[in-house]
Amino acid sequence: MPLVVLVGAQWGDEGKGKLVDHFAGEADVVVRFQGGNNAGHTLVVDDEQVIVHLIPSGILHRGKLCLIGNGVVIDPQVLCEEIANLRARHYFDDDSRLVISTRAHLIMPYHRRLDQASENRKGDQKIGTTGRGIGPAYSDKMARTGLRFHHLLDEQRLPDRIRSLVAEKSTYLQQVWGESPLNAEEVILEFLGYARCLAPYAGEVSRVLDEQLGQGKRVLFEGAQGTMLDIDHGTYPFVTSSNTVAGAACTGAGVGPRQIDKVIGITKAYTTRVGGGPFPTELQDEIGASLRERGKEFGATTGRPRRCGWLDAFALNYARRVNGLTEIMITKLDVLTGLGPIRICVGYQCQGRILEDYPPDLETLEACEPVWEELPGWPESLRASRSFGSLPRPAQAYVRRIEQLVKVPVAAISIGPEREETVVIRHPFE
Ligand code: IMP
Numbered sequence: 001m002p003l004v005v006l007v008g009a010q011w012g013d014e015g016k017g018k019l020v021d022h023f024a025g026e027a028d029v030v031v032r033f034q035g036g037n038n039a040g041h042t043l044v045v046d047d048e049q050v051i052v053h054l055i056p057s058g059i060l061h062r063g064k065l066c067l068i069g070n071g072v073v074i075d076p077q078v079l080c081e082e083i084a085n086l087r088a089r090h091y092f093d094d095d096s097r098l099v100i101s102t103r104a105h106l107i108m109p110y111h112r113r114l115d116q117a118s119e120n121r122k123g124d125q126k127i128g129t130t131g132r133g134i135g136p137a138y139s140d141k142m143a144r145t146g147l148r149f150h151h152l153l154d155e156q157r158l159p160d161r162i163r164s165l166v167a168e169k170s171t172y173l174q175q176v177w178g179e180s181p182l183n184a185e186e187v188i189l190e191f192l193g194y195a196r197c198l199a200p201y202a203g204e205v206s207r208v209l210d211e212q213l214g215q216g217k218r219v220l221f222e223g224a225q226g227t228m229l230d231i232d233h234g235t236y237p238f239v240t241s242s243n244t245v246a247g248a249a250c251t252g253a254g255v256g257p258r259q260i261d262k263v264i265g266i267t268k269a270y271t272t273r274v275g276g277g278p279f280p281t282e283l284q285d286e287i288g289a290s291l292r293e294r295g296k297e298f299g300a301t302t303g304r305p306r307r308c309g310w311l312d313a314f315a316l317n318y319a320r321r322v323n324g325l326t327e328i329m330i331t332k333l334d335v336l337t338g339l340g341p342i343r344i345c346v347g348y349q350c351q352g353r354i355l356e357d358y359p360p361d362l363e364t365l366e367a368c369e370p371v372w373e374e375l376p377g378w379p380e381s382l383r384a385s386r387s388f389g390s391l392p393r394p395a396q397a398y399v400r401r402i403e404q405l406v407k408v409p410v411a412a413i414s415i416g417p418e419r420e421e422t423v424v425i426r427h428p429f430e
Contacts, residue, residue: 134241213255
């Protein structure tokens with residue numbers, strides 16, 4: 001099982017970082033393939049909290065090779081700060097452990113400004129983006145007007161390239177959004193500095209992966225965001241601007257689909273969402289507030305409170321299909337302890353009709369009511385459990401019911417924030 005892809009099966013923030021970190025010890029290579037610093041993985045190592053936005057979580061394990069694929073959009077300022085921070089805390093002492101694709105696109109200061117300006121004008125139609133410039137950077141990539149990492153390294157031509165792009169974007173910022181222009185010379189100076197910081201990590205990620213797989217190395221792909229935020233398969237337009245499903249691992253790092261052995265979907269034991277958009281199982285009552293408080297549901301990137309609700313097995317089953325999930329891992333099962341009876345959404349009902357497919361349009365989604373099933377809860381703490389059999393019976397029954405509804409086995413269950421607070425049923429590379 002040398003190549004395993006791990007993706008979010010909900011609206012992001014499923015706790016992928018903790019599981020990638022838990023299993024990174026078993027991998028030789030960890031790869032990011034989409035998204036940018038809109039993602040944020042909160043990891044707890046020896047009681048110390050570490051948040052990474054761009055560098056794969058594998059960096060916290062000595063000796064692991066970390067790759068950032070062409071599908072990622074890189075804000076060089078954030079990446080340079082992240083490298084400096086990890087170095088200062090002695091997690092990253094060897095430059096050869098990080099390779100960044102020279103084909104990856106850069107997030108420019110005008111992308112951030114455009115992202116924020118467009119959101120500010122949307123009123124109650126706000127997507128609730130992270131304001132990091134993700135959408136405008138991917139738009140430029142598709143419009144074929146983006147700057148890529150190899151352009152940053154071409155220091156001779158870089159100033160002219162930046163001058164021409166800044167002029168165009170400044171006109172747009174001024175004339176469309178009534179914003180102030182950017183100063184191209186300042187951007188050039190800033191970016192020449194980033195070129196120096198990032199040059200040691202430039203590489204051909206696809207070739208590195210090919211070599212590593214050829215040597216029988218074990219590779220873990222870590223997805224960012226989640227399936228329901230996918231630009232094609234998510235709750236459009238309340239989505240992010242990249243494909244977050246497992247197929248993006250191929251295009252975002254340069255490997256073929258036949259190389260993938262397993263696709264693992266990560267889901268919380270309940271559901272959360274940040275930003276706007278439909279959320280059929282949302283709880284706007286004291287149970288929702290209690291989930292937010294117990295689960296510490298505040299965004300790792302923006303600190304925003306997350307919207308909380310019961311588990312949506314209908315959406316999860318859709319995620320199983322569009323990713324080709326071979327198994328799932330459940331996080332934060334401990335948060336449900338002591339809540340009383342637990343609900344699962346097993347389908348959506350719309351105007352008296354049970355839906356067969358996840359609706360593509362907001363109008364149907366907003367008119368949907370979840371079809372609920374209720375299961376008994378449990379009062380006992382889970383945090384000392386290290387095997388499935390040692391979990392309280394109702395917790396076991398809850399997990400078994402999820403397996404039936406999603407139609408794939410559960411491979412691991414996280415029962416606390418610490419690395420070791422994880423019940424592993426099947427290891428990813430087994
Ligand atoms: P963007 O990715 O910043 O453009 O934001 C688009 C939508 O995706 C917003 O609703 C964000 O809150 C959401 N989003 C982006 N990244 C994450 C993430 O890592 N976790 C959860 N939601 C995210």
